[in-house]
Amino acid sequence: MIKQLVASMLLASSSLSFAQQPTAPVPSATLPTPAPGQVVEQQPQAIPAAPQLAATxxxxxxxxxxxxxxxxxxxxxxxxxxxxxxxxxxxxxxxxxxxxxxxxxxxxxxxxxxxxxxxxxxxxxxxxxxxxxxxxxxxxxxxxxxxxxxxxxxxxxxxxxxxxxxxxxxxxxxxxxxxxxxxxxxxxxxxxxxxxxxxxxxxxxxxxxxxxxxxxxxxxxxxxxxxxxxxxxxxxxxxxxxxxxxxxxxxxxxxxxxxxxxxxxxxxxxxxxANERARAAETEKLLAYGFRYFQTTPLYQAGQQVGTSRVWAGQADEVSLAIPKDIVLTLPKGREQSLQAKMHINEVIKAPIAVGQELGNLTVELDGQLLVNTPIVAVQAIEEAGFFARLLDNLKLFFRNLFS
Missing domain, CATH: 3.40.710.10 (DD-peptidase/beta-lactamase superfamily)
Known part of the structure; x- marks a missing residue:
């Protein structure tokens, strides 16, 4: 009876697709904030309304x-x-x-x-x-x-x-x-x-x-x-x-x-x-407002690595993760330290994996407002492991799912 049970489990695990299975993303630990230094919670500061211009x-x-x-x-x-x-x-x-x-x-x-x-x-x-x-x-x-x-x-x-x-x-x-x-x-x-x-x-x-x-x-x-x-x-x-x-x-x-x-x-x-003087003066007001209260803030560069994740049934056990494109935001001045960045990585990542394959996403929030939701991708390709290595990893996944 025990032999039959083990055999059935082996058959079930080996019949699992060796392609990556679609899984719901789960939140990981908070990433370091883009700006250096420790995250300091700040109270949102009210920004004055933009000046009203004498213009159409x-x-x-x-x-x-x-x-x-x-x-x-x-x-x-x-x-x-x-x-x-x-x-x-x-x-x-x-x-x-x-x-x-x-x-x-x-x-x-x-x-x-x-x-x-x-x-x-x-x-x-x-x-x-x-x-x-x-x-x-x-x-x-x-x-x-x-x-x-x-x-x-x-x-x-x-x-x-x-x-x-x-x-x-x-x-x-x-x-x-x-x-x-x-x-x-x-x-x-x-x-x-x-x-x-x-x-x-x-x-x-x-x-x-x-x-x-x-x-x-x-x-x-x-x-x-x-x-x-x-x-x-x-x-x-x-x-x-x-x-x-x-x-x-x-x-x-x-x-x-x-x-x-x-x-x-x-x-x-x-x-x-109304006239040349007015168009210059009104434009100056608008530019002064922008520079006084806002700034362009680079967060991540294209290709920047943000961590690694476990790979199942692959020739490598880990894959490096990166942001595929530049992420730049316009932020109120002084608020960059209040950004909350989180990675959400697929719960199960299985080989084969292609370079640039989406393996999760990264979100950035400010005061609970979602500002960025961008893919996280594989830095390198990972081929499938041999038959017995795949079989072993699928058995591990089987028992992990069984007892989770």
Missing amino acids: GYILVDATTGAIVAEFNSSERLPPASLTKMMSSYLVVDEIEKGRISEDSLVNISVKAWKMGGSRMYVKEGTQVPVIDLLRGVIIQSGNDATVALAEYVSGNEDAFVDLMNQTAARMGMTNTHFENSSGWPAEGHLTTAKDLAVLARAIINDHPTHYPLHAEKHFTYNNIRQPNRNTLLFRDDAVDGLKTGHTDEAGYCLVASAKRDNTRFIAVVMGT
Whole structure:
């Protein structure tokens, strides 16, 4: 009778699948907090409400994480005026960085470009101008003539370029944006939102870091005409290094500004202020609020190992565990020591295991609020053990489950 019982147990254990079984995750011990030092429980500190601006709509966003720190009417569709040129310059830089055009490529100036009114770089019809000069004319001087010239060069004509602008806006998730031209010249249906412009600003900063410094240049001279950057914050705050101003009677005075202090970069979008002085002052209020009360906090780096776990039926007894991607949060200042990070590892991990296979998850909470829920993955591959080693481990699992 005993022999039959043992035989049946052996048969049952050997018939278990040697692939990893799905198991409910269970919490493990609390991980060390990302910042060094002992965890100190702190009482949540009240953060003052964001300042109310004299603007039609605005938003303040962490450029690294995309977290919204403050907003008002940020999804209201409004005319963007020359903020439109942010998309035009993004597309031109994209063409340069992908090697499809060169900074030194010469652009023929058409009659249409030469006749553009409003802000101008003062290019002359029939001349040839290098792409990089026209790009500075767009970003620094807000030249409508330079913008149209580049649009025609990239896509053959401005209408085709505008189609590319709208396609790119859709791809970026700028769901409330529609462009009718490349420069921001007033046109029915030419609308965007503060939130969408923040998305575009993040793309300019993060996708094209090599060319982003163009936005911080304070002057540009072309055709013996020296013009200042219309973003007056560049002359008042060393932390500010972009991006673009805009103005029409319909749009009012608008500004997308970005500033970086230490490890934190904010993007402020302010639309529909009364005059140049107001758009600068209101943007300063928004940036000052962000830097005073919030910070960008890196928690984990991609590939950072966070521990090991037991492996059953494998050629190795342990597998190293890691976080697959960077984890960065926007936090109230001084609260990083209150973060609670926990690993939740699958109760049973069986070979074979592939590199990058999800074996659990990591959660990070602040004051009971879940901020992060990210996979924990295997660092190395582990093959199945031989038959008898697998059989032994399955017997161990059988009796563990039997008495647990």
